[in-house]
Amino acid sequence: MSSWLKVVLIAGCCTAAGSAVADGTRYGYGSTPTQAEIKAWDIDVGPDGKGLPVGQGTATQGEEPYLQYCSACHGEFGEGVGRYPALIGGEDSLDQDRPKKTVGSFWPYATTLWDYINRSMPFGNAQSLEPDQVYAIVAYILNMNDLIEPDTVMDQNSLPRVKMPNRNGFIPDPRPDVHNKACMKNCKDKVEITSQANKLP
């Protein structure tokens, strides 16, 4: 065996614990994360509740942390301050002229609320809440939307079972849905301007 080949083989044996190239189809780069490293980042919650941590909370318990951490932007009643999003309202508005898409009127899964708040709220101090606080705040928002009672306990089992009003409001992408023809000559009789910009950016 030539000496350079020996060097390569020795190097190959010691890189990337657990991912050594067995059959020559892999490069063997990267390294193996510890279980603790995976667990620290694995924060996602699926629609079936998979990923929800142990913990619990009720709307009654959620009032205080909501007022402390959330209401400055989302309003005391979830109505939204200024351009910050509202967290309530809009029932039966989705097919109306001014649809209002909120947690109550639009979100299909309560688990998404838990996941989103846990990973990104309060805005500017993300991932600072304890699981019990997130459960309680989620319960508070669901209760503001009349979806659960003030003392309904939200936990790993009950949260995925909350019936969201718009649970069946989503359909898969049907595009291409518009079928224009590439007409070249005399394609229309008249040309009518229906709107004209009047603003400079």
Next chain:
Amino acid sequence: MKKYPPAPLNKTNVTTSVTTDPAKRRLFLKSGLLAGAGLVSGSASAASSSNKLLPHWSRHLGPGVASTGYGVPSRFETDVQRKTLDWLRARRESSVSFSPLQSQHGIITPSGLVFERHHAGIADIDPNSHYLLIHGLVERPLKFTLSDLMRFPSVSRIHFLECAANGVLNYPGAQYNSLQFNFGMLSCCEWTGVPLSTLLKEAGVRKPAKWILAEGADAAALTRSIPLDKALDDTLVVYAQNGEMLRPEQGYPMRLLLPGWEGIINVKWLRRLELGDKPWETREETATYTDLMPDGKARQYTFVMETKSVITSPCPENPMAGKGRVSINGLAWSGHGRIKRVDVSVDGGRNWRTARLQGPVQNKSLTRFSMDWDWNGEVALLQSRAIDETGYVQPTMAELRKIRGIRSFYHNNSIQTWLINKNGEVENVQLA
């Protein structure tokens, strides 16, 4: 009429400040004779010159090499800026800036002008404290540092990137006289990185896996579910852009690139990929980035940015230079593949002529088109219509609205109309 450089529409909303170093400019002035006024106005006069037609830069030394270690544009180009509208969102950390397409030449957007869309501001990541974790339904969970990624054979591809909401301001009707604000959530770069399929082969995909959750390391921990088919097809994990490492606002040190798919799914500051058997229904694929139809149902997982084009000159920011021969110039792109043809109309879509495609015509990339036109100084209505290699023809706004109503505002790929006024000004209008 048109002069170069063009006067800005207005000066507010400029997101970044002028980068020319004033100290250096002063130095240059001192070394450059008495005619400081000539410098400032950019005129070619030079008082002390015996030859009045000789500009000062033709007589005196300019700054030496490496006077700027990283070069910046000419100080006469400082109006070329990304811009935002402050009323759009509650905060700039969760808002968008628009690329100045009216000043883009060719198909590549300079890295510093690529549009921005953040959900929790620009993460300032030390690459030595960052890695990409791949786990879930895999044989071997793995983590890859930036150096690990750079060991793989690299691929470089030119692809456009467009926000799903590009064109949102035009949805309720023509509002803003601007190319930048109606089309500027669009950019095109050369991206360099590793095919995601290569990384997934390292980790070994386990049978039931059908979807991948991609997560950013920013304070939004932004997440989207990606079908495994796309991940194995042409998806890249990229670390470089236009020949240099990614800009922080584009996801430094690593981001996803899913060619032809809506911007939001090209997760920036990528830190984690988890393989699973179904989508996660994250907020960014339920509450937002779904298309509300007239019956109140919302379309979900509308990934592809369909065929689209726009005339970039003339446009409101680039008015007509005068009567006579005009080169109508624009951009076309398709998330389904290559652009096959672009037609141009000057009479509001009554009659069309096929434009020239200026190569290279690449897959899921911006493509330039142009057409010569003899303008007689009369009012005209300019449109462009792109057709891609699948035969899909870009629709009119009226056709889109007929099916999608007026409350669906993402994925607007409709034909744009520019009204040319007799005085050469260009306005944004919509037709019946």
